[in-house]
Amino acid sequence: MKILLLEDDTVLADILVDYLQEDYEVSHTYSMKKALVLSEEQSFDLYIFDINVPDGDGISLLKELRSFNDETPTIFITAFHDTKYLKSAFESGANDFIKKPFDLEELGQRIDNIKRHFGLNSLIKLTSEITFDTQIHLLRNGEVTSTLRAKESGCLQYLYKNRHRVVSDDEMLQNMWEYDEMPTGDAIRTIVKELRKALGKEHIINVRGEGYRFE
Template sequence: MKILLLEDDTALANILVDYLEDEYEVVQTYSMKKALELCETEKFDVYIFDINVPDGDGISLLHELRDFNDETPTIFITAFHDTKYLKSAFSAGANDFIKKPFDLDELGVRIENIKKHFGLESLVELAQELVLDTKTHTLMNGNATKQLSQRESDCLHYLYKNRHRVISSNELLQNFWEFDEMPSDDAIRTIIKNLRKYVGKEHILNIRGEGYKFE
């Protein structure tokens, strides 16, 4: 699992990176501008943002990311104890909030909760007797197994993680192909057709004129 950490306190950032790297891949930056660049060029499973950084704030950054349909689960860390920041963070699309000072194990528990809620563990239970192994790209349906391509696996996992909303073909294209390699919508239709055959049409709905939704 890959985490982006935006924290401008050097001492705290080093402590957090040391702690998190025992379990996860961590990319750390002190700058809101650099964090935005990283979000545009790399894929992360979890964001951990400080609210107050020298060139902006984590809440504004999350607003911008959410406007571009980036639904990556986000935990805010802050020294502010005013509830207005709590409200602003959740209004921007935050998934959790932790106040400084905090115990490192508390952060670990919150990350584990995010992993379970958003299907970020390597074995993801999509439905009863339907399990996706995101590391091996293997789909297990009861006693049967199906080897997926990486793009099929990634698209299925993305649909599941964002199961509360409809995902357009364009969003899938932007997430899984580089701009200069982007194919036509036919590539997405083919992947979706295959996935519906593997998991059942009742789990991947085709919302006419809008896109696809995992049920």
């Protein structure tokens, strides 16, 4: 699982990076602008944003990301204890909020809760009959086992993570490929076709003119 950490307190940042890197891949920055660039260049599974940073604030950053249909789950960390910041954080699209000072174990529990809610654990139960191991790209549908290609695995993870809405071809292309490697929409259609063979057509719905939705 990949985490983007935005935290300008150097001491706390070092502590958090050391802690998180025991289990996750972590990219850290002190800058809101750099965080925005990183979010455009890479696909992350979780954002952990400080509210107050020197060149802006995490709430404004998340609002901008959400305006681009970036639904990556987000935890805010802050020294503010005023409830207006709590309200602003959730209105911007935050999924959780933790106040400084906090125990690392508490942060770990909040991350685990996000993972359960958004299906970010390695082994995901897609349906009562279908399980998907994101680490080894292994899909089990009843008695049938399939090993997915990397892009097929990435596409399935993205559709499942965003299963509450329709995802367009363009959105998947932008989130799964580097800009200079981006193929045409035919690549997505080919991947979806292969996934339907393994999953069953009923689990990836084609919404005409809009994109795909996992069910």
